[in-house]
Amino acid sequence: MSRPRILQKVRSACRVKPPAPLPSGYPGAPRFQDPVDVFRRELEAVGGVFLDARNRNPAETLSQVLEQTGHTEVFWEEEKIFTKHGLPYRLRLPESFSTPNLVFSYHYQGRVRLPITLAARSIELDRLAAIPVSASSAAFGIAETGTIVQTVGPGRGRLLNVLPETHIVFLAQGDLLSNMDQLLQRIRPGEEGSALTLVTGPSRTADIGKVLVKGMHGPRRWFVILTEDGG
Amino acid sequence: MQLRIRPNTSAVLSDATLQANLKPALEKSLLSRDRAVAEVSNWEELRQHAHDVKAHTLSRLDHYLQELERKVMAQGGKVVWADTGAEALEFIVGLLQEREIKKVAKSKTMLGEEIHLNEELERAQFDPVETDLGEYIIQLSRETPFHIVTPALHKSKEEVVELFGRELDMPPTDDVEAITATARAVLRRHFLTAGAGITGVNFGVAETGTLAVVENEGNVRLCASLPEVHIAIMGIEKVIPRARDLAVFLKLLSRSATGQKSTSYVNFINGPRREGEWDGPREFYLVLVDNGRSRILADPELRQTLACIRCGACLNVCPVYQRIGGHAYGSTYQGPIGAILTPQLTSAEAAPEHPFASSLCGACYETCPVKIEIPHILLKLRERVQRSRQRLARHLPLEAWAMQFWAWAMSSPNRYGFLGNLMRRVQPYFVRKGRMRVPMPPFSGWDRYRDLPPLPEKSFREQFRALNKEGK
Amino acid sequence: MRVSLFVTCLVDQVFPQVGLSTIRILNRLGVEVDFDERQACCGQPAFNSGHSDESRTVARGFLEAYADSGPVVVPSGSCATMLKVFVPTLFPPDSREGRLAREIAGRTYELSDFLVSVLGVTRTGARFEEDVTYHDSCHQLRELGIGRQPRLLIQGVEGVRFLELPNAARCCGFGGTFSVKFADVSAAIGEDKVDTIHQSGARYVVANDVSCLMHIGGLLQRRGSQVRTLHLAELLAKFEE
Numbered sequence: 001m002s003r004p005r006i007l008q009k010v011r012s013a014c015r016v017k018p019p020a021p022l023p024s025g026y027p028g029a030p031r032f033q034d035p036v037d038v039f040r041r042e043l044e045a046v047g048g049v050f051l052d053a054r055n056r057n058p059a060e061t062l063s064q065v066l067e068q069t070g071h072t073e074v075f076w077e078e079e080k081i082f083t084k085h086g087l088p089y090r091l092r093l094p095e096s097f098s099t100p101n102l103v104f105s106y107h108y109q110g111r112v113r114l115p116i117t118l119a120a121r122s123i124e125l126d127r128l129a130a131i132p133v134s135a136s137s138a139a140f141g142i143a144e145t146g147t148i149v150q151t152v153g154p155g156r157g158r159l160l161n162v163l164p165e166t167h168i169v170f171l172a173q174g175d176l177l178s179n180m181d182q183l184l185q186r187i188r189p190g191e192e193g194s195a196l197t198l199v200t201g202p203s204r205t206a207d208i209g210k211v212l213v214k215g216m217h218g219p220r221r222w223f224v225i226l227t228e229d230g231g
Numbered sequence: 232m233q234l235r236i237r238p239n240t241s242a243v244l245s246d247a248t249l250q251a252n253l254k255p256a257l258e259k260s261l262l263s264r265d266r267a268v269a270e271v272s273n274w275e276e277l278r279q280h281a282h283d284v285k286a287h288t289l290s291r292l293d294h295y296l297q298e299l300e301r302k303v304m305a306q307g308g309k310v311v312w313a314d315t316g317a318e319a320l321e322f323i324v325g326l327l328q329e330r331e332i333k334k335v336a337k338s339k340t341m342l343g344e345e346i347h348l349n350e351e352l353e354r355a356q357f358d359p360v361e362t363d364l365g366e367y368i369i370q371l372s373r374e375t376p377f378h379i380v381t382p383a384l385h386k387s388k389e390e391v392v393e394l395f396g397r398e399l400d401m402p403p404t405d406d407v408e409a410i411t412a413t414a415r416a417v418l419r420r421h422f423l424t425a426g427a428g429i430t431g432v433n434f435g436v437a438e439t440g441t442l443a444v445v446e447n448e449g450n451v452r453l454c455a456s457l458p459e460v461h462i463a464i465m466g467i468e469k470v471i472p473r474a475r476d477l478a479v480f481l482k483l484l485s486r487s488a489t490g491q492k493s494t495s496y497v498n499f500i501n502g503p504r505r506e507g508e509w510d511g512p513r514e515f516y517l518v519l520v521d522n523g524r525s526r527i528l529a530d531p532e533l534r535q536t537l538a539c540i541r542c543g544a545c546l547n548v549c550p551v552y553q554r555i556g557g558h559a560y561g562s563t564y565q566g567p568i569g570a571i572l573t574p575q576l577t578s579a580e581a582a583p584e585h586p587f588a589s590s591l592c593g594a595c596y597e598t599c600p601v602k603i604e605i606p607h608i609l610l611k612l613r614e615r616v617q618r619s620r621q622r623l624a625r626h627l628p629l630e631a632w633a634m635q636f637w638a639w640a641m642s643s644p645n646r647y648g649f650l651g652n653l654m655r656r657v658q659p660y661f662v663r664k665g666r667m668r669v670p671m672p673p674f675s676g677w678d679r680y681r682d683l684p685p686l687p688e689k690s691f692r693e694q695f696r697a698l699n700k701e702g703k
Numbered sequence: 704m705r706v707s708l709f710v711t712c713l714v715d716q717v718f719p720q721v722g723l724s725t726i727r728i729l730n731r732l733g734v735e736v737d738f739d740e741r742q743a744c745c746g747q748p749a750f751n752s753g754h755s756d757e758s759r760t761v762a763r764g765f766l767e768a769y770a771d772s773g774p775v776v777v778p779s780g781s782c783a784t785m786l787k788v789f790v791p792t793l794f795p796p797d798s799r800e801g802r803l804a805r806e807i808a809g810r811t812y813e814l815s816d817f818l819v820s821v822l823g824v825t826r827t828g829a830r831f832e833e834d835v836t837y838h839d840s841c842h843q844l845r846e847l848g849i850g851r852q853p854r855l856l857i858q859g860v861e862g863v864r865f866l867e868l869p870n871a872a873r874c875c876g877f878g879g880t881f882s883v884k885f886a887d888v889s890a891a892i893g894e895d896k897v898d899t900i901h902q903s904g905a906r907y908v909v910a911n912d913v914s915c916l917m918h919i920g921g922l923l924q925r926r927g928s929q930v931r932t933l934h935l936a937e938l939l940a941k942f943e944e
Contacts (some may be wrong), residue, residue: 218449590878680922
């Protein structure tokens with residue numbers, strides 16, 4: 001109904017001036033010799049916790065986080081985490097991950113142990129909202145801002161990364177970029193899934209008296225575990 | 232209805248609590264913005280790029296809107312065009328009724344404020360819940376946003392504690408973390424029971440059909456993920472051509488708005504959930520709202536107003552906003568951008584004081600990440616207000632009469648010299664204790680706050696003449 | 704060299720010493736100064752209030768008076784802005800007046816810029832043993848980009864102890880007719896400026912616009928402050944002939 005009317009108005013409005021050219025190039029953005037160092041600094045500056053598992057067993061690093069946060073459960077929803085970041089679970093129960101739903105692992109006393117029981121189960125929204133710790137795999141990291149890129153796609157949703165109070169992201173070193181321009185040259189938003197989120201630090205607000213508080217709606221504690229490529 | 236500013240200024244200037252809250256809060260914003268901008272070596276290049284991209288997009292807006300529409304539809308989204316705020320509201324209300332949805336989780340959207348979305352939803356018996364903490368505070372206290380970016384900037388912690396105590400039965404506390412935790416718990420329940428989420432849009436990318444929405448709290452993520460229906464409302468001027476431009480705009484926006492290198496979350500939304508995705512809304516609607524924007528677009532001098540990315544930096548840096556705050560403007564948009572946007576979205580007659588509520592210092596232009604020439608636009612709008620005033624008035628307004636007289640005097644050296652001397656003659660009647668006191672406007676307004684120096688015995692030109700005679 | 708002085712109406716009628724100081728400085732630097740008595744105002748008060756017809760009428764008088772003059776020197780950042788930036792926009796670009804306005808704008812200089820950028824002078828020979836601070840007037844700084852020149856000149860005055868003003872570039876709140884239309888807001892902004900002036904510890908606050916100085920000075924005086932205002936030209940002319 002209003003579409004033709006608005007377009008007509010816009011079209012004639014555009015004509016009052018000759019069209020302005022679209023800049024063909026893009027301004028430069030910083031590139032870093034050692035993006036890991038910058039990434040760590042920026043991530044810590046926004047209240048995230050950076051853990052370097054490049055020369056360690058990622059499972060051991062995960063244990064550390066669980067111990068520190070006093071949790072024994074982690075919720076996952078993608079196989080990628082295990083294959084990409086060198087976590088050994090996949091060897092045990094590959095079929096768990098082909099089940100189209102959330103995966104939950106229990107870690108005795110917060111220590112990651114093998115073998116481990118993984119349960120694929122259907123989860124109601126209420127239960128999902130009550131999950132204390134979740135983990136995911138980042139598609140990319142951006143050093144300039146200490147940002148993690150989280151995508152949605154087959155077998156991955158939007159909610160698990162944002163609802164819990166604690167979130168753990170695994171990032172492979174090879175996926176760490178210097179700046180956002182590089183990201184947008186590599187990916188085309190919307191191609192892989194219906195949503196993509198750039199996450200920089202824990203959820204925060206400063207709406208009361210300009211005092212910074214973490215964990216307004218999303219994670220209060222936010223860990224990034226950097227892993228070696230093809231671990 | 233006429234929006235006025237002057238009747239509101241004396242109350243806000245003498246509100247000691249407000250003045251005490253306002254200054255440190257804005258100083259903090261300014262400091263972090265300046266720090267964040269100083270780190271970027273090519274800030275000016277980024278500004279120019281953004282400015283040029285916006286100028287281009289606006290000059291071909293019909294093309295880009297259609298491209299955006301095509302892309303959003305190809306991803307399974309629906310696109311609705313609304314000529315006015317009322318049309319947008321009509322669609323939203325109709326959709327909610329059809330889906331039998333009662334509760335709506337909302338994230339902060341200035342366009343929502345502009346079209347009075349909450350009032351309208353409440354009037355139609357829906358239950359809209361603001362989920363941005365600042366907006367939630369504003370909603371509970373039944374106010375309007377004080378600032379484009381930080382709507383509850385003027386509220387002290389104590390005021391929020393009192394408000395939450397009254398509205399949410401929160402026990403008294405001094406701890407901001409505890410206040411925030413209360414809000415988190417209350418709002419989480421609302422999220423889980425909301426049938427629809429409504430968000431704004433910062434940038435709509437024509438090339439990819441991506442809607443970019445920035446935030447820090449995570450409430451936009453939830454509004455766009457939890458409910459079965461997601462409605463994004465977007466002013467038609469918010470479209471940009473290419474995804475790569477986002478890197479530039481997002482850098483400018485976050486650093487200008489809050490002094491952050493990036494906001495905690497930047498959401499790229501490409502339609503509803505797809506096959507195989509665990510969650511996300513089943514239905515996605517993009518509501519494109521004109522509401523006066525195409526009229527602004529049609530004005531070659533003022534079109535650049537539409538380049539605004541709503542970062543709020545011009546508010547923070549404005550000496551007038553720093554003193555009178557947001558509510559004194561009486562309009563949805565405040566500060567320098569509000570001063571130019573309000574009369575354009577309504578009319579010169581509807582907001583006749585807005586263009587004049589500025590000292591024209593130019594700090595807004597200097598800080599604007601997309602280089603909108605706000606002071607020059609203010610001047611253009613002042614001209615229009617004066618024109619419309621003279622057109623509408625039965626008699627020549629006093630100010631216009633005074634200006635005509637002034638121009639008559641100033642355009643002839645004889646008249647100018649004569650009047651200067653006349654003033655010197657009558658001046659002794661008005662000088663008291665070394666200062667001029669003329670009990671009529673504009674002198675009285677001046678004299679109320681500051682001393683006015685008396686005229687010297689001889690003007691410059693008289694002294695110059697005397698000097699020249701001596702010399703010869 | 705020979706220049707034409709545009710003294711501004713406010714200097715002419717209220718602050719003649721600023722115009723006289725300007726002549727003294729220029730003469731001392733070997734520049735001859737013309738003063739055309741046909742001049743009155745640049746048209747700014749009407750222009751800033753949205754009365755463009757009246758502004759045009761007055762600006763026309765300026766254009767006639769300076770059509771054939773040499774370089775035009777103006778001891779005011781805001782009037783120089785009017786002449787350099789806004790007067791050319793008052794006339795159709797292709798009209799005779801439009802062309803003339805652009806031509807004159809090209810040879811119009813704000814005083815400090817003329818001294819530093821054209822004459823290459825940072826010392827006028829002035830001597831003033833006082834603590835001095837400087838307020839950037841908005842149009843001069845942001846429309847003309849002149850902030851370095853006045854500081855160089857002040858620091859070139861012998862005996863001056865220059866104290867940088869906190870937030871020197873923040874508006875004083877004058878704003879032309881804004882100062883009476885929103886007199887309370889204008890004064891409130893000015894109070895912040897006065898506070899920073901006191902913080903600076905200076906005895907004299909210098910600026911290059913008598914309008915800002917009239918506003919700041921009026922507030923200082925109302926408060927009973929010991930701090931005095933001084934136009935840049937007055938400071939730079941503090942030398943013995």
